Amino acid sequence: MAPYQPKSDPKWLVALTLAVALTVPFLFPVLILLSMPLAEPSGGGVTLALRWLGNVLGTDLSGPVAHDVGTAVVLLLIAFLFINFGAIFSGICVWWERRIAGRMQSRIGPNRQGLGGFLVWVADAVKFLLKEDLVPAEADSLLFRIAPYFVLTGFALTFVVLPFGHSVVMADLNVGVFYITSVTALVVVGILISGWSSNSKWALFGGMRSAAQVVSYEIPAGLAVFVPVLMAGSLSMQDIIRAQGAAPWDWFIFRNPAALVAFFVLFTSQLAEANRTPFDLPEAESELVAGYLSEYSGFRFALFFMSEFGNIWVMSALATTLFFGGWQVPGMPAAAISALKGTGAWWGWQLVSMAVFAVKTLLLANVVIWLRWTLPRIRIDQMMTLSWKYLVPIGFVCLIFTLFWQLGVGAAPGLELASGVALSVGALFVVIAFFRRVFKNVTDVRGDAIDLSNW
Amino acid sequence: MTPLESYFPLAVVFALALVLGLALVGLAALLGPRRPSRVKEAPFECGSDPVGDARGRFGVKFYVIALLFVVFDIEAVFIYPWAVQVRELGWNGFATMAVFAATLVAGLAYVWKKGALDWE
């Protein structure tokens, strides 16, 4: 057999596209970082900005009303940036997922609009805007119209506590993790209402299935979250990250054998809560058309869609926070970064911590996408069995094991380090074996070149 | 930080998400066509005319799942404060929570035994 010869090898184009795909969404966290001093809760930033503005305009802006308005404007700006990040990430994620799906299924995927099809999400958004917004005649018109907003606000509200870096978080609430698991409630209500108000059989079935699935998997997810909470002794997202370290053996996932199990419980549950394959039965296109989305069109559909893909970031970021050490930078403890506050180096370390967090989160997001195109859909009885008969009991066992583990660590502090080193070395071997296998499969098929000619 | 200062971002994001959503849907309504027809507005049923009422009865199992969820949700609310405080509470707290959790696990076992978790 003659060696395979790609028609062309547009390496620079691929590199450029990937660079753009990474830069565009992460521009927003960088902008958020830049506006963080303005949002300092002590009020220093707003006060200074108002004094400057007052000098420019020649008016006195030191009053409490001006301060309130200034705070609100700054927060609105930051909230806008966060929501934009969610929207643009989900758009690019759609493109990336479709390209990966194409590769995995030996086809091409979208490659026409812009760099390697990269602009397809912009085209999609424009097209959604130009489509007719249909409301079925028999639907409860007003309920049908407001249902997407429940899903959208539920999605946007999770971003309030999601950390992006060492000091880049909108509000580090004392009850952070608890809050994240709770705001899903709004999404469930939105799904149920959209299913019911459509007055279509597919939509109603899909809505009921989806809601039953989300509430079923919230329980094992909650139980798995207890493991890092027990280990950190706090519910705040930033505190949980600070309780971990930058090295893999300082991550919660390896520091405690139960945490390793809990991570898989959480990850599976999150896949199910996000209605991702293999748990996409509420919107199984071969049986339920599009589930609760069946009757939606135009931009209302886009809102659902955006929340669904943006959720990939939310779930990956949550797992990174709870189990993978979050933004911890190797060789630079969190306290050392805080001590640099006010110097130029502080800004640099903030960027580094954001990059660390983003890399971990994006790796997990890619696993989510990879699973979708690898696993077949499960049946509803398997879905319920998996949650209530496997994951919930496993979650309870993890909780109890962690308790004994923590008491044991109190007696012998070396225990955590031993587990951390052993498990992280084991994980390293698994990763190496995996990549060797992938490389072997690739070379078996067509030599060691990856064909980019269709990019 | 006062409670208002730490939670005000929540209100801002809530309001902004609503406003942005409304604005975009409104923009789409301005830009998009509006040509309703009877066929377009019929509920989707694979092209054939809809048969019967969409809002039929559902299995009671959905309800049992929702009830189960509420119970374990409340359990989670009780566990969170304990989980944060577990180091200070020590064995005493552990025993208390063990009794609490064991009661619920017994409940789960009962539901399981009675077949409410079996879906066909």
Add this chain to the structure above:
Amino acid sequence: MNRTFSKLALWAFLALLVALFLGYFITRVLPDYLPAGRAVPPRLGDLVFYACAAATVAGAAGVAFSRNIVWSCIGLLIALLGTAALYVFLSADFLAVAQLLVYIGGVLVLILFAVMLTNRIGEVNVSNQSLGLGGGLAVFAAVAPLLMLVAVLVPWPVRPPGPMAPTTARIGDEFLSTWLLPFEVASVVLLATLVGAVVMARKELKAD
């Protein structure tokens, strides 16, 4: 009871509620903000507070007055969200999120499931509007003035909002010390709920 009368009575009830609220607002709240009073314009926090309070009341009214049961659920959702926000104003952050998780994520979803499990609920005018309206008004007439008197006359302790102390750990402490017995009894109540659910669903479970 004929329809016009019940409608009239409902409107009178609403008007009374609004009048009571306005009365309270004008006598107790407004003077603080008038130039003669505190000479301080309303702060952002006050506005957010009144918005949340108004949303809570409006949501509760929606639950009572809506004719469509799903709309009542939406009203309940708004009322519960508003209550959660009011908890935040009381520095009870854990309670606020628990409210979100248990009442909106749990109870409200349960109600929505129940609505959807019920056959043809959209066609039946499920509403309690004319059920014992006279009696309801009588109870209202007896209770409302009392509540208003309490609201207006009691010298409520006013505390300036202090820094937020994390409440979660303290709740954990209290559960396992002062409130140990209720804490354990709660698990039994939850167990009873589970058993009750199975008993209720028994017939259909067997049929499958």
